[in-house]
Amino acid sequence: MDPILQVKNLKVVHKNQKQDKTVLVEKVSFNLKKGEVLGFVGESGCGKTVSCLSITRLHTLNSNLSISGEIVFDNKNILDISEKGMQDIRGNRIGYVFQDPSGSLNPCFTIGNQIKEVLKAHNRLSKSSLSLTVDTLLKQVAIQDTHSIKKKYPHELSGGQAQRICLALALAGNPELLIADEPTTALDAVTRVQIIELIKHLIKENNLTVVFVSHDLELIQKLCQQVLVLYGGAVLESGFTKDIMKNPLHPYTQGLSKCTVHLDKEQQNLSSIEGTVPTPANRPKGCRFHPRCSQCFSMCREKEPPLFQLNNYRSVRCWLFEKEGF
Ligand SMILES: Nc1ncnc2c1ncn2[C@@H]1O[C@H](COP(=O)(O)OP(=O)(O)O)[C@@H](O)[C@H]1O
Ligand SMILES: [Mg+2]
Structure with a gap:
């Protein structure tokens, strides 16, 4: 089956009044087949919302952002469609649940x-x-x-x-495709569980294809077959959710996994990843995660790793996997 949504090398650049350019998101690629649920996971500021908004080109309406790469939805590149054409797609073919529920109601x-x-x-x-x-x-x-x-x-x-x-x-x-950007973040724990159950039910009932965003791997695991781990505006790891949860490979994914509260386990040693996500203008040279990485070595400080493809379904952007990747 052809994918309903194919994103290739998505890049979103911000230009300020002095025409200085900052890359907000880059190197984001994925394929989504009808009926599949794909998750974007990563800490706040990693580029999840910017990536999602790009799919419907919403953020370019009133901001100095430009999008490049390819976003092929139902065999047409979203980036080649007129604004009028996009108005027919938004809502009718692609539904969007925004990060802040109260802010999206009039x-x-x-x-x-x-x-x-x-x-x-x-x-x-x-x-x-x-x-x-x-x-x-x-x-x-x-x-x-x-x-x-x-x-x-x-x-x-x-x-x-x-x-x-x-x-x-x-x-x-x-709509055929639903984008849900952190739809449960503003909710208390009990309501959160109810809304997740509702979303699960709606996906099944409506045969929806979904891009689901969360900073919480536990939630992603409940809903998504595939996951993209975003950090500092780029994909650091991608694969089937069950494989990534069982054996997270990138040190960042391992860190996220250790921060996850598993609702079904009693005793948990939660930890956090030291440091903070770099802003788009202050990303380090080399691997964007290296200043926070406990397994960092000299290469990581010098050169950004490519996305090493471990098999058809699993990729990781980390020098530790250089040999396995080729
Ligand atoms: N319209 C914009 N103009 C400039 N910078 C932006 C804009 N939107 C988001 N950013 C920046 O891009 C980065 C990624 O933001 P975002 O996608 O909202 O992160 P997330 O959803 O993962 O928390 C952040 O550093 C944010 O400040
Ligand atoms: Mg966001």
Whole structure:
């Protein structure tokens, strides 16, 4: 089966007023087949949101960003499509759940009206079938009391309800691809579990293809077949989630794995990765992770490693794997 989404060498560059260029994201490549769920994992500031926004070209609308590489969605390169053409793709074919649920709802309109507006933009429905569809959508995201929630304004919703509404809005256009950017970060632990179960259910029911973003490997493991580990704007490791969880190869992935809270295990020795993610303008020479890496050697300080392909499904950008990679 042909992939529904193929990203090749995605690069996103920011240009300031003095025309100085900073690379925000580079060397991001992946293939996603219909029905698959791919995860982006990495600490805050590693380029997850910038990569996701690129898929719908959302961040180039009002910012000095340029995207290069290829983003082939259903056999067409997103980077060659006109802005008008993109408007038809956003929402209708690619649904998006943003990182901040409350910020993506309009504070001035009731939930019922917001969902109606989005449905109207996507489909041509009569008034009666419109309210039926609003109810169907709300039920799909497991909102029981649809009548009262339709009359509420965003500030009257709990975090979990707001996230359910954002999911309903993202699904309103019946998209083939859903991008969900840290959809559970703002939620408490109990609500988080409920929303994850809901997303799992929606993926199955709607046969969705999904790009799912999280800083939490445990969550990625619950939902995604494949994972890309992003650090400092580039992919450091990629492969099947089960292989990466069983045997993380890159020292960064190993660090992330040690920081992960495993909800099903009682005794855990949690650690953290010392240091912080470099800003895009201050990435070090050599391997971008080397200043924080406990296994760093001289080569790592000098030269950036390529992505060593260990087999058809597993790659790692680390000099420790040079021999195995060739
Ligand atoms: N529009 C922008 N202009 C300039 N820099 C940006 C912009 N958006 C994001 N960045 C920078 O790009 C880096 C990656 O950001 P982001 O993709 O939001 O990280 P993540 O989602 O992994 O936390 C950060 O250092 C961030 O400050
Ligand atoms: Mg983000």
